[in-house]
Amino acid sequence: MSIDLKGEIHASREEMVSLRRDLHAHPELAFQEERTSRLVARRLEALGLQVSTGVAITGVVGLLEGGEAGPTLMLRADMDALPVHETSDKPYTSQNPGVMHACGHDGHVAVLLAVAAILARHRDALKGRVKLIFQPAEESMAGAALMIDQGVMDNPPVDRVMGFHLWNSLPLGQIGVKPGVIFASADEFRLAVKGRGGHGALPHLAVDPVTMSAQVISALQTLISRERPPLKEAVLTIGSIHGGTAFNVIADQVEMRGTLRAFDQGLRHTLLERIPQVVAGVCAALQGTFEFQHVRGCPPVENDPAVAAFVHGLASRVVGQANVPPLEPATVGDDMALFLREAPGCYFLVGSSNPAAGLDAPHHSSSFDFDEDALGIAAEILLRGALEYLG
Ligand SMILES: [Zn+2]
Ligand SMILES: [Zn+2]
Incomplete structure (x- = not known):
């Protein structure tokens, strides 16, 4: 040419x-x-x-x-x-x-x-x-x-x-x-961890979503450390967390937003299914409830x-x-x-x-x-x- x-x-x-x-x-x-x-x-x-x-x-x-x-x-x-x-x-x-x-x-x-x-x-x-x-x-x-x-x-x-x-x-x-x-999948999800608000000095009369959220975040990371096959990379990040209005008030709920990244489409789907299951288990154990929303995402x-x-x-x-x-x-x-x-x-x-x-x-x-x-x-x-x- x-x-x-x-x-x-x-x-x-x-x-x-x-x-x-x-x-x-x-x-x-x-x-x-x-x-x-x-x-x-x-x-x-x-x-x-x-x-x-x-x-x-x-x-x-x-x-x-x-x-x-x-x-x-x-x-x-x-x-x-x-x-x-x-x-x-x-x-x-x-x-x-x-x-x-x-x-x-x-x-x-x-x-x-x-x-x-x-x-x-x-x-x-x-x-x-x-x-x-x-x-x-x-x-x-x-x-x-x-x-x-x-x-x-x-x-x-x-x-x-x-x-x-x-x-x-x-x-x-x-x-x-x-x-x-060459690039990972990218999914966005939202979580609301729900308890029952109350006085910071009387936690036994409330269900604290902040304590629950701390355990939710730790438990979610075990999806990466314990359930992901070691040779298949994936990342789970909670990038945003909001809850509470005062130092001595137990909030009603905590809202989180996070992202999941994976290079394997099968692993991506497995982890997306497991996130709400893990959150459900933690919230049930601590007497709370939750809402999970998979906002959007795209494959690798x-x-x-x-x-x-x-x-x-x-x-x-x-x-x-x-x-x-x-x-x-x-x-x-x-x-x-x-x-x-x-x-x-x-x-x-x-x-x-x-x-x-x-x-x-x-x-x-x-x-x-x-x-x-x-x-x-x-x-x-x-x-x-x-x-x-x-x-
Ligand atoms: Zn760009
Ligand atoms: Zn960009």
Whole structure:
């Protein structure tokens, strides 16, 4: 193929960076990505793509038909920001107080739009089509499920999925890709431990939910230390606990919120079943009651071995074999997992930290930022992937 990819990506760098900075300055929370979604739709329409808006509330899908018939490749970018107050004083700092692109999704959108523009110029070289999806609400783990419910994998059916995340745990210039599970399942649950309030000096006349909660938390950790097979990793965290109003009052109830992470789908389901059973036992022993609610969750992010090998090959050609080091799975979650259960695909990580430039804060922190040179690397891998798969 005689396309000068590096040249075209280099030429679009400035546009990618300015778009990323514009999105960074105007972050929007899950399912509120209205400005972002309008901007995406306008740009895709200008490229002559078939555009659907309002998919999963604020999602956008662009369909690029190639010159000849062939399979459908889906490329995914997530668009939402986080409820974090940005602390930097960069010229593109968030203008929306309390909301910040602290995960890099601004970069994902900019890359996918640049990829769309370059592919649109070479559509005649494609045997098949590319479905570009701009997903809302990744951080709340609700966007992918809703897009799938609304038929994003059909009409035309998706044969292969690719997506990436900018990744500050890897230095700029490195790519993380592996077959099988790369991210854990992520589930959110809520617990209310209920007793009977009373006087702090007269506990025998009350049922103390604070004491009960202490035992509930300890007992829940035994799911990890005693019931999880030692070679299957899992994490259970109670991240929030609230109860009581005064030092000398026994509360009526304590509310907790927690998360469960696992790399094995079977273990995930077993532990999710065991949590309310353990809580029930402890509460019954201490004369209390409880309510358990599994709020939402998504399965582990699992790459298809053949597509992961294909992406590993692409990455090696873009950054060199030595810069595609073995990747350890991470206990974070991503609802990209759901697309990967619908069609074989690969989610890969694009190194984006640059400590010398102060660009190495962790994702979700109020000082998060990434090295914008990572945008071109991500774009090149997606473009090579599309051109080779549909070549
Ligand atoms: Zn995130
Ligand atoms: Zn993210």
